[in-house]
Amino acid sequence: MSENLPSPTHAIRGPVLTFTGDPFQQGLEDTMVYESDGIVAYGDGIITHFGPASEIASQLPGDIEVKNYGPDSLISAGFLDSHVHFPQTPMIAAFGEQLLDWLNKYTFPTERKYADKAFAASVAEVFLRENIKNGITTSCVYCTVFPQSVDALFEEAQRLGLRIAAGKVMMNRNAPDYLLDTTQSSYDDSKALLEKWHGQDRLMYAITPRFAPTSTADQLDAAGQLWNEFPEVYMQTHLSENTGEIAWVKELFPEREGYLDVYDHSKLCRPRAVFGHCIHLTDKELHTMHNTGSAISHCPTSNFFLGSGYLDVFKAADPSRPVRTGLGTDLGAGTSFSILATLNEAYKAAQLNNKKLTAGHAYYLATRGTAHSMYIEDKVGSIAPGMEADMVVLNMKSTEIIDYRMQFAEDIHEALFIQMTLGDDRAVQATYANGKLLYENS
Ligand code: GUN
């Protein structure tokens, strides 16, 4: 492989954390790599070298300046977020409701504003700025029913050089008239956007039926048909988030066996399907997820905020029938752009299931695990030659109390756990995407 790599032009140095496999399947000892003084070199947006500074320094051309972040930093692959709604940025922290009332009271009126392209562009800018401030370099994003909201997000993502998947929400019933499309218009608009954006630079299209209650079977079939024509793109939707929602799906689709079967029947279960939440899946549904290569996006801050419940990630990852599982912020039902804060809540979700989510498992989820769930672990999510140069540099002493607590940390596992329990955007020192420094915390 190395003969095909570009020449390095830049390098950064500091402690490095990455994963060579899946700790849920192979154990942490065999998959977690921690280099206490490492160098990551890159050129043309691609990582060319990674290893101990003592070995790598002498392999680099003499004119490369190595930026040293020092021993109190941590270099990781950029974080990934596999489920997020950029149009909900202006309504994070909306009080008092659970899913279905929350959608009607807050979400739908907010999403109406995206008929205005200039408004959509202004939010896309804030949203992606928050992403990079939090070290997120790849996300799988819901836009709104309005095609211009998709253009707005992709234009800004392209300007920044991010690897982003996104799509137009399809919904033709059970929402206000001002947000409804039709089966035909949703197919046509999605197809035009897909042909315009998928594969441009690092942009990827996601066919996006919002969830079963807001689509007729006919519209879900159209989504499946479009996906069959363009199998290389993504499909994202919501699944088994809230018990009231699940009961409603049973009423709306009495002929189907359950919630997942509604999607499966419309040919929406296969690799690159990303299902948000999946809290209340049955064992049979988990088997279907596994058998079809479909993925879960675990969104703990959202699940606690809306009172939806808490996913058992260890059950999802059960080695007897592992389901690909990634991490999602699910803003604006989610309460933070911070992946560290999201891991904090993932830990608590595991506690409520009587399971222990180690820091190693958690950072895997936020990086390579989510990349694996999206079938892009050969491109992003870890630090290795040939991977795209998407990286986050954490400051391990970002606040007074973290600095104080770190004095008592005995190993890297404890240090990482302190960061995910106490850290937030202040812990992000720098974010690189495609080898470009996009953010530096001054
Ligand atoms: N289900 C359908 N739409 C949504 C949404 O916008 N957010 C969440 N959390 N769940 C949904």
Ligand code: ZN
């Ligand atoms: Zn969502």
